[in-house]
Amino acid sequence: MSENSTFECNLGFDTALEITKYIFQLIYLVPGTIFIAYMLYVLTVKQWKFYADNFYIRIFIFELITSLFLIIQDIFFGRLTMYIPPLCPILGPYFKQNPSLLKFQMVSLNYVRASKSVTQIFLTLNRMTCVIFPITHLAYWSKYINLVIILNIFLPFGAIWILIISDVYPNPTYGGFSSIYKRAIDWASLSRFQSLYLVISMFFTIIFTILTFYGLRKLENRVKNTEKTLCIVTFFITFGFIFVACFQFVWVFCYTCGVTYPSIYMFQFLTYDFLNVGTPIVMVTINNQLRAHMFHWLKMAGNVRITPVSAIPSKFLPTPILS
Known part of the structure; x- marks a missing residue:
C-alpha cells in the first residue's frame, strides 16, 4: 500500500476466528504481565536491599522491563488492532491521518526488541565473569555497571x-x-539491522556460554546446584533467541515466504512471547531464593526448602543469584 493511498481494511478474514486468536493469546499474556510486574516489584522495591549488589539481577531487571513493555503494548495495541476486525475501519484511517502516534508505537517497539539483544550479551557476560574470574568479578562489575547501563540504553538506537x-x-x-x-x-532496512543485532547477540552468547561451561568444568569442588542453574538459564535464553532469530531471518531473506505463508508474521510475535513470558518463569522455577521472596507463603508452609546463600562458597558464587 502506498503511503498516499486510502487505507482499506482486509474484509476477507473471519471476525470470530480473528478474535479467538486474540483471546487465546490473552490467556497467557495477561498472567505473564501480572507475573513479570510482580517480579519487578519484588526485585526493585520489596527486596531491593537484598538484590542491590547483585549485578546479574540489575541487568536482568532491564530484561524484565523490556518483556513487560512488549507484552503490554501487544495486549493493548499490537494484537488488539491486528486481530479485532471491527476496530480496523475506525482506527486504521485515524492513524493514517495521525501517523505520529503510530510512529511512536513502532519506534518504541523496535527499540525494546533491540534492547533485548543488547541485554542478552551483558547477562551472559556476567555469568561468564562470575565463573572465570570469581575473585575479581564483583570489583569488575562494580566499576563498569554504570557503563553497562548506559550502553543498554543507547546501543539499541543503532538498530x-x-x-x-x-x-x-x-x-x-x-x-x-x-x-x-x-x-x-x-539501502537501510530496519529488519536487517534487527537481524544484525540478533546475530551479534547470538555470537557473544555462544562464546560466553562455552567459556562459562568450560570454567564450571575446571572448578574444583564444583557447586552442582549452581552449575545446573547456570546451564538451565543459559540454555533457555539461548534457545529463545535462536527461536526468535530463525523467524526473523526467514522474514528478512525469504521475500516470498510472507505471501506464501502469512502465518510467519504471527509466529514472529509468538517467538517473542516464548522469550518474554518464559524467561522469568524459568528464573523463578530454578532459583529457591527468588522463589521464596516472591512466594514467601510457600516457605512458611514448609513446601519449599530454602538453601541459605551463605551455604554456597563465595568463591564460586560471589553474588546471591546467578551472578
Missing part, C-alpha cells in the same frame, strides 16, 4: 535510526492492521 527518520503508516494485516514504514534511505 532503529532508519525508523526514526522514516514515515510510518498503517498496513492491513489479517483482519486488522499493523505498522509499516517507508524507508528514508533505500
Whole structure:
C-alpha cells in the first residue's frame, strides 16, 4: 500500500476466528504481565536491599522491563488492532491521518526488541565473569555497571535510526492492521539491522556460554546446584533467541515466504512471547531464593526448602543469584 493511498481494511478474514486468536493469546499474556510486574516489584522495591549488589539481577531487571513493555503494548495495541476486525475501519484511517502516534508505537517497539539483544550479551557476560574470574568479578562489575547501563540504553538506537527518520503508516494485516514504514534511505532496512543485532547477540552468547561451561568444568569442588542453574538459564535464553532469530531471518531473506505463508508474521510475535513470558518463569522455577521472596507463603508452609546463600562458597558464587 502506498503511503498516499486510502487505507482499506482486509474484509476477507473471519471476525470470530480473528478474535479467538486474540483471546487465546490473552490467556497467557495477561498472567505473564501480572507475573513479570510482580517480579519487578519484588526485585526493585520489596527486596531491593537484598538484590542491590547483585549485578546479574540489575541487568536482568532491564530484561524484565523490556518483556513487560512488549507484552503490554501487544495486549493493548499490537494484537488488539491486528486481530479485532471491527476496530480496523475506525482506527486504521485515524492513524493514517495521525501517523505520529503510530510512529511512536513502532519506534518504541523496535527499540525494546533491540534492547533485548543488547541485554542478552551483558547477562551472559556476567555469568561468564562470575565463573572465570570469581575473585575479581564483583570489583569488575562494580566499576563498569554504570557503563553497562548506559550502553543498554543507547546501543539499541543503532538498530532503529532508519525508523526514526522514516514515515510510518498503517498496513492491513489479517483482519486488522499493523505498522509499516517507508524507508528514508533505500539501502537501510530496519529488519536487517534487527537481524544484525540478533546475530551479534547470538555470537557473544555462544562464546560466553562455552567459556562459562568450560570454567564450571575446571572448578574444583564444583557447586552442582549452581552449575545446573547456570546451564538451565543459559540454555533457555539461548534457545529463545535462536527461536526468535530463525523467524526473523526467514522474514528478512525469504521475500516470498510472507505471501506464501502469512502465518510467519504471527509466529514472529509468538517467538517473542516464548522469550518474554518464559524467561522469568524459568528464573523463578530454578532459583529457591527468588522463589521464596516472591512466594514467601510457600516457605512458611514448609513446601519449599530454602538453601541459605551463605551455604554456597563465595568463591564460586560471589553474588546471591546467578551472578
